[in-house]
Amino acid sequence: xxxxxxxxxxxxxxxxxxxxxxxxxxxxxxxxxxxxxxxxxxxxxxxxxxxxxxxxxxxxxxxxxxxxxxxxxxxxxxxxxxxxxxxxxxxxxxxxxxxxxxxxxxxxxxxxxxxxxxxxxxxxxxxxxxxxxxxxxxxxxxxxxxxxxxxxxxxxxxxxxxxxxxxxxxxxxxxxxxxxxxxxxxxxxxxx
Numbered sequence: 360x361x362x363x364x365x366x367x368x369x370x371x372x373x374x375x376x377x378x379x380x381x382x383x384x385x386x387x388x389x390x391x392x393x394x395x396x397x398x399x400x401x402x403x404x405x406x407x408x409x410x411x412x413x414x415x416x417x418x419x420x421x422x423x424x425x426x427x428x429x430x431x432x433x434x435x436x437x438x439x440x441x442x443x444x445x446x447x448x449x450x451x452x453x454x455x456x457x458x459x460x461x462x463x464x465x466x467x468x469x470x471x472x473x474x475x476x477x478x479x480x481x482x483x484x485x486x487x488x489x490x491x492x493x494x495x496x497x498x499x500x501x502x503x504x505x506x507x508x509x510x511x512x513x514x515x516x517x518x519x520x521x522x523x524x525x526x527x528x529x530x531x532x533x534x535x536x537x538x539x540x541x542x543x544x545x546x547x548x549x550x551x
């Protein structure tokens with residue numbers, strides 16, 4: 360399956376309400392921060408990636424990996440007792456670090472590249488390997504569309520095209536045997 364999304368400035372801020380009880384308030388606070396971090400990373404990055412794959416990654420991700428993604432945090436409505444901690448926690452993720460983390464773990468995403476706001480990322484599943492790759496390149500070249508290869512990971516290739524070429528690209532690949540559907544601004548294209 361291929362997915363395309365225009366590069367827009369993603370909202371990298373999330374909020375979580377936590378209420379944790381443990382043997383001490385300090386332990387409860389540490390647990391609450393870790394829980395909030397996981398919830399916010401899932402909520403924020405789930406908007407820009409495959410949630411089921413993200414959930415699998417988060418299940419086993421070390422807390423240190425997630426801490427690295429956070430650029431700022433704030434706490435309000437904080438309350439604690441001898442064994443309980445509750446608060447509303449807001450965290451902002453660093454877009455490039457989050458995108459690199461997802462890419463390094465093989466999670467397709469459409470966080471985009473802020474340096475090329477007029478570009479569209481295309482995630483291509485090349486089920487038939489080199490044959491599909493050659494077909495995709497030929498279809499793009501036939502309409503003068505340059506494919507800028509961003510990443511190759513197994514049968515998936517990520518390319519970038521100009522936003523202004525999106526309609527021509529879609530028509531071109533459809534004529535070359537690719538199927539597509541537009542789902543909430545995400546273009547999904549595949550060959551069978």
